[in-house]
Amino acid sequence: MTSKKGILIIGADLQGLQAALTLARLGRNVTLIDKNIEIAASPGNWSEKGKRWNQYLYTQVLYHPLIELLTQTEMTQVKEAGGGVEAELIQVPMWVSPDLCVDCGKCLVSCPVEFSNGYKPLFELSCPSTMTIDKREKAPCRTACPIGMNPQGYIALIAQERFEEAYELIYATNPLPGICGRVCHHPCETACRRQEVDEPVAICALKRFATDEAGKKKKKPGTGDTSFPEGPRVAVIGSGPAGLTAAYDLTRAGFRPTIIEAEKKPGGLLLHGIAPYRLPGEIIKKEIAQILNAGVDLRLNSPVNSYKDIEKLKAEGFSAILLATGATKDLRMKIKGEDLKGIYGCVSFLKDLWKGKKFKSPGRVVVIGGGNAAIEAARASVRLGAKSVIIIYRRTRKEMPADPHEIDQALEEGVKLRPLTIPVEFEGRSDGLAQVKCIKMKLGDVDASGRPRPIPVDGSDFFINADTAIVSIGQKADVSYGIGGDLKLNQRGTIEVEAGGRTNIFGVYASGDVVSGPSTVVEAMASGRRAARTIIYALKPDTVPDGEKEPEFSSREYDPILKDTPIRKRSAPFHRKISERVKDKNEVIGSFTMKDAIDEASRCLQCGVCSECLRCEAACDLNAISHDRTATKRTLHFSKVIFSDKVQTFSEIDSSRMTQIERFGKKDSWAKAVMAGRASAVKALAGTAPVTMEPISYKRLGDGELKIGIFICSCNGTLNENNRLDEMITPLTDIPGVAHGEVLVSACHPEKGRRIEEVISEKGLNGALIASCTCCHLAFACESCNDQRIRLKHRLFREAGYDPKDIALVNIKETCLLPFKEDDKIAIDQSMRVIRSGLWQLRDSKKLSKGSEEPCPKAIILGATEAGISAAIGLKEKYASVVVVENLKVEKRIEEELSKFGIDLVRPVKPVRLGGRRGKFTLILEKGDSLLSKEEKKSPKLSLQKKGKRLQNLDIKTFDESPRYKKIEAGIIILGRNEFKNIPYKRDSFATGLHAGGNRAFGSLETGIPGVYMASWSQVKKLSGQTSGMSAAGEALENVSGQTDSFNSFVDSFVAYADPELCRGCGKCADICPEGAATLEETTRGTGLSWIEPGFCTGCGNCISDCPTGAISLPESEQWYFEKVINAFFE
Amino acid sequence: MPSLNRKKPILAFFCNWAPYRCYMDLCRSESSFHHLIYPVKVMCSGRVDPAMVLFAFEKGAEGVMVLGCKDKECRYGPGPEQSTKIAEPIKALIHILGLESERFRSVKYSFNEKNRLLEEIDSFAKAVYKLKKSPFVP
Secondary structure (H helix, E strand, O other), X not given: OOEOOEEEEEOOOHHHHHHHHHHHHOOXXXXXXXOOOOOOOOOOOOOHHHHHHXXXXXXXXXXXXXXXXXXXXXXXXXXXXXXXXXXXXXXXXXXXXXXXXXXXXXHHHHOOOXXXXXXXXXXXXXXXXXXXXXXXXXXXXXXXOOOOOOHHHHHHHHHOOOHHHHHHHHHHHOOOHHXXXXXOOOHHHHHOHHHHOOOOOOHHHHHHHHHHHHHHOOOOOOOOOOOOOOOOEEEEEOOOHHHHHHHHHHHHOOOXXXXXXXXXXXXXHHHHOOOOOOOOHHHHHHHHHHHHHOOOEEEOOOOOOOHHHXXXXXXXXXXXXXXXXXXXXXXXXXXXXXXXXXXXXXXXXXXXXXXXXXXXXXXXXXXXXXXXXXXXXXXXXXXXXXXXXEEEOOOXXXXXXXXXXXXXXXXXXXOEEEOOEEEEEEEEEOOEEEEEEEEEEEEEEEOOOOOEEEEEOOOOOEEEEOOEEEEOOOEEOOOHHXXXXXXXXXXXXXXXXXXXXXXOOOOEEEOOHHXXXXXXXXXXXXXXXXXXXXXXXXXXXXXXXXOOOOOOOOOEOOOOOOOOOXXXXXXOOOEOOHHHHOOOOOOOEOOOOHHHHHHHHOOOOOOOEOOOOXXXXXXXXXXXXXXXXXXXXXXXXXXXXXXXOOOOOOOOOOHHHEEEOOOOOOOOOHHHHHHHHHHHHHHHOOOEOOOOOOOOOOEOOOOOOOOEXXXXXXXXXXXXXXXXXXXXXXHHHOOOOEEEEEEEOOOOOOOHHHHHHHHHHHHOOOEEEEEEOOOOOOOOOOOOOOHHHHHHHHHHHHHOOEOHHHEXXXXXXXXHHOOXXXXXHHHHHHHHHHHHHHHHHHHHHOOOXXXXXXXXXXXXXXXXXXXXHHHHHHHHOOOOEEEEEOOOOOOHHHHXXXXXXXXXEEOOEEEEEEEXXXXXXXXXEEEOHHHOOOOHHHOOOOOOOEXXXXXXXXXXXHHHOOOXXXXXXXXXXXXXXXXXXXXXXXXXXXOOOOOOOOOOOOOOOEOOOOOEEEOOOOOOOOOOHHHHHHHHHHHHHHXXXXXXXXXXXXXXXXXXXXXXXXXOOOOHHHHHXXXXXXXXXXXXXXXXXXXXXXXXXXXXXHHHHHOOOOOEEOOOOOHHHHHHHHHHHHX | OXXXXXXXXXXXXXXXXXXXHHXXXXXXXXXXXXXOEXXXXXXXXXXOOHHHHHHHHHHOOOEEEEXXXXXXXXXXXXXXXXXXXXXXXXXXXXHHOOOOHHHEEXXXXXXXXXXXXXXXXXXXXXXXXXXXXXXXXX
């Protein structure tokens, strides 16, 4: 039972690559997977030759249409299914798609991250030749940020002085960057790993710096589209950070939000709570204006006081209402005397102050509380001219929730701190507060908030004289508008929501402090963002990705911090002098200087390596990069699985479906590895059937007068700086025969490269010269080849089906354009020379014609040895007729084995003569006496005479006439025993004998005669007869399948020919020819004439260099050809 | 045609295999490489015979290099030995014809020796630049 499912090979090492190639050449679909990022990352044990072979095999694998190579892929599950195996393969996310990358390097230039040792997260691989990205777990600064900002990214850009790009990245997640850059509580810095070396990076200040820098340029980034979206209308009640962020996010999803604000000016507590010397009003105004510009309407002076107001909004046509009214009602201490004049709630105090209300000098001020609001109140009091300002707080400074930096500034400005103190009573007279009765506290055990519980110390009462007291112990939300609608609240008095902001009322959502209680700016923004997303999903479900379960994939970890990382002081931005700053409301803290910003940014450890700044994605205009990609899961069906990379056993599948390639240790030769790969490939063939593959047949583009098109690849524009390539077109099209000249965006890009085929067809060209990185039109891929070059050849010669003789491919990228990047003149000059010499190649090759033959579908094995039998069984897969010949006795069990497989055994016969060539051998067998009749025994045995060093040329026909001899034809001959290599071949004994490490024996069992293989190789130890026999069979099948990469370029045309008119019979060619292709034939006159057997010639040309008369011709290797090529350089 | 600057062109015969790979790697790398190399690909360095070398000089090459694979690494077999065999006669020939034998070099590489190739090309080019312009100017 055969199946057409493919075969899975795990491990693309030397053995695996070879196994894949062998199977593919035998017509099987192969999926080759490897967990590494790169192939030919040699195991390190091999000799140079082994490593080289690895590289060479890799290029072959790429070129073969039946092999799918998946790097960074592992098999996670396997089970029996449907008469085969079902395997689940998971591939690490390929952010750069190797099929589309043209290796132009544009992305590389755009990547801002570079480590001190020169390492960049975006770098070039060689196998596959593509860019790749080293991306780890998200940096802790990113995961700590409630709104999902990317500090690693924008800091990398700042370090490179790319401030506008940094700002774009910031604005992508933060519509209020100037605000956050001044007042955010920066959880990113708390999480920053740099503190393990010295101090966290000053992320917040850097964000402010980048925003300020970008603001200096007049253009407004982040608001490209000026037309307002049509979408569903949403009412956002409240213009604080939560409402603003929600509104902005809604516009980006195509909604049309309207912000409804109770006050005269928008901004919420940003404007009314936070001091202008921390956060100037112009910044708030500017950033809100940007948000409004994106398509948000604003209604001021429109308080929502009751539920009726909400119902009115619904009636207006708003599809959703988002409550973002914040928590701005002061909490009261509820102690005696709180109603005295001079005692204020913090928020109402600040609100009035920043709205412009005039305050008399507050005298001696006591601020109760430890949060940022308390500090605000304290510092504001200083600026109002207070005589003294004391903050009293129930725990110690360490436990104060206020930003430590704020506390520092307050203390600098003269504010005093009294920790472990609470007020118990306010005492005063009719004209106001006079003193505050306090009690000392001590710290007890840790309470629910994680901080030590403050416990009053009995009998420690004391008084503080004060004229003003500001109670700043917290805020609560005012949700009186919810009463009429039964809006559900929770214990704290804030709105109860489901995750995502849904309230209990349909169509009404809530976010920000009104849900969470007093919080921070960025957390309110995050809450607004979540609510917006919920609204978007509710009203436009198709815009939100499904969140379908992605295949499990764990990112690589951060690199550990090196112990010798030098300590660098954290930079600080400019702080105004205390004596000056308390006199006005101007900003206290300035921005970084540019030098300090860049220095500070360079302290970042770039934890995630790739920062996902997305510059590469933007730079790649061929759309090869996408950072959104997730791990890919493929569930595929195979008939067999071959393991190479490690010893595995899978109990889930039957052992008949698995093959383990023999393991190799450090001391084993790489040649053995190759043979083992082949052997397991052949073993796996059983029970599988080949897919129908057409033998390669090219279509010629037509003869006659030359109409050549010249295409010059600009490698996605990177080689065409200053449009220097364009200058070449006119001089080239002036050359007679050249009908078209053009500079391409890319020759190898799957889509853009098709321009070549388009033009050839549109203009009816009959030849093309493509000047790019691809350097030859030969059918194979050599060591210099890479993915891009193979992609082009594949498209031209396999998909489009052009004949390589009609296309010339010359390399100008490496030889002319890259080395002379700075010198356009020389680069172009050099390119012109190379192109002109390529035109000669084209003119020459177009003249060649093509021929091909079907190989004889029979294989003969000489000798029924273990290795021989094994080879016979292996060959039976493909060959209808396999014959084993033997002159000695054969055991019964062997006879049975052979007949079981349908293999003929002919005995007793002795092979005496071999002629012909691969695919067309003629073997003469001398029949043993038991096979001859009495009459037949009378015919004489023919023997071959030696004449000097050579055997007399006995014609095959002579054997035909004798009944003692039998002639059979075969495509493949396998020698089961070494003795058979002494069989006379054609005119000579085996010219070069068995190759062991010479010519083609890179793990090859082929003898000096192509098509004749040894079934065993005694020089390689520990290789069983069975394995080597299988390997011989595999190699034999590979080479006649018609899909091979023979070293010949064109099928049957790239061979040498000795002109008998010119040959003087010196035999030098025969002496040097490694394949035994060139031999000296004896003429009737007794002299010699060179004959070069086309089937054996590999086109190396060594015979030509020795030939004294120039009798030997070989395409692209003759003297006149080189003269033309060399001449073209010097014209 | 834009004219050549005063740099002297070197014609290099690269065998298609290891040396060409080195050359490709070299050209792609950042190493500074500013010599005018006219590359001519041959399938095997053993193909290069005195006639081709002389023709190159005749046409105006200031120096000629033949780059092949190492002795046991030739995929065809005889190339490296053949090129070694031919090297001395070529040097002798050009010497007779009046060219300095420094103008010709036959060298061998493995596929991963791009740095050695760079050094070789640099040293060869420098040696050639030191000499006067070739008397074979067309």
